[in-house]
Amino acid sequence: MDLQSRALALWLKRLDSRSVLTDADRAAVRALPGNVVEFATSRDILRLGEIAHQACLVAGGLVARFGQTAGGLRQLTAFYIPGDMADLHSVVLPRITAALQSASNATVVIVPHEAIRAAAAGSPTLSRALWRDCVVDAQIASEWLLNIGRRDARARIAHLLCELSCRYSIIGYDRMRFPVELTQTHLADATGLTPIHVNRMLRQLREEGAVELIGREAQVLDWERLSAIADFDGAYLHLGRDADRAGGC
Amino acid sequence: MDLQSRALALWLKRLDSRSVLTDADRAAVRALPGNVVEFATSRDILRLGEIAHQACLVAGGLVARFGQTAGGLRQLTAFYIPGDMADLHSVVLPRITAALQSASNATVVIVPHEAIRAAAAGSPTLSRALWRDCVVDAQIASEWLLNIGRRDARARIAHLLCELSCRYSIIGYDRMRFPVELTQTHLADATGLTPIHVNRMLRQLREEGAVELIGREAQVLDWERLSAIADFDGAYLHLGRDADRAGGC
DNA sequence: CGCCAGATTGAGGACGCTCAATTCTGGTGG
């Protein structure tokens, strides 16, 4: 199975776990055309103001959405891991108001909007599944708002790591050890902090025995402690119809 | 024309301005069933964890979406003004992970999900318009992230007021004078600040000749100055296909 | 071996928070 099929399969699995799809829907998703593009670290994938004609399915690495103030301060507003369709929203709203960049070396499958629109137009169930995917994305943004607006620095970072843990766990990683292909500057831009302060908070989390960042991976030392610090409840991630029960992740 | 028809017409106008709808779509929206409910200030409209079976179209007043930390700190994540379908997302994702509350006395039209789903299933164009409405909501949340994460207190408040100005202007209010049916505590919860600090920043904005809050209205004293302070660009609001040009509002 | 990006640590400063008190406003009942 090639890279593109694998990425589509991952995405389909996600859609399938949250929605009721028909066999035809599944076939339509698997048959989606696209071509694979590699991006080095910190490359623009979509620029502000552009009109998108294709969507970006992440196949490897990490992709980030971000905004910027006039002063050049940067705020990451979403992370996309393999199996995420990073800008599915552009299918219905092609004018880009939040740019997309690779946070690490990333492999992306570029899928033409036309193909997605055609698939959606032919099936109310698939159409609803795509819509739902966008809604989950929005709910994650809402949770980030709570995180940045009302939690202190240590909790913000802990919360972000909990989220990544849960999201990586459904694509096959260990919940206690998963990739964090981000610099501390990225973490800072995602949490509304400075890299220096992120560094200090990471040290504290390590010294408390909560998490540790080693190289490009996170090692959770104590999930209970970490999620308590983070005040984390993964319900907003809507990880599957079953996982849609309260609590946990 | 009764209240419900008026609210549906407002919402339809919004959908229409951003999407290409057929006459049948328009008729379907206008024919949506529902019943009108009044809420006093600070009443729960949707509670956390609930499963929604209907959506809430705001007809009057102001409705807010919010999250809460374990410590009880509150973060507003969206405001909905008349003509907004406050929880359209619940049509495809009924489990509520962010509660909904009236911020002022509010009039809401309760529309059964089934009716919306039926209308959407029958028309790819309408389905896409609804999906798009959710996407715009998400982009507003993204912009709030940038606002809270990377702007100082004064700019955050100015930005929020600019957004409200633009959004109220498309439902018939003057861009220089529009309702702000919010307490300073609400503004604080929306911007991740304390009410005390909001108060000080409002005073500063007034003294600078930017905006003034009088009673339950905002009076813009100098739009240029205000939007400069706010670092505001209304493109993210996607106010109509035409207004989808850069800059302005 | 030198270079560079990223991580780490230190010291001082500022923005926004906490605690506390006072004033203002609109609504209510006597």
Added chain:
DNA sequence: CCACCAGAATTGAGCGTCCTCAATCTGGCG
């Protein structure tokens, strides 16, 4: 008509979290 009250707005003083500036250390790579 006025006294009263609760919620909201306003102001002051002191403090703490997080920022800024600056220097050093580390690891990967040409």
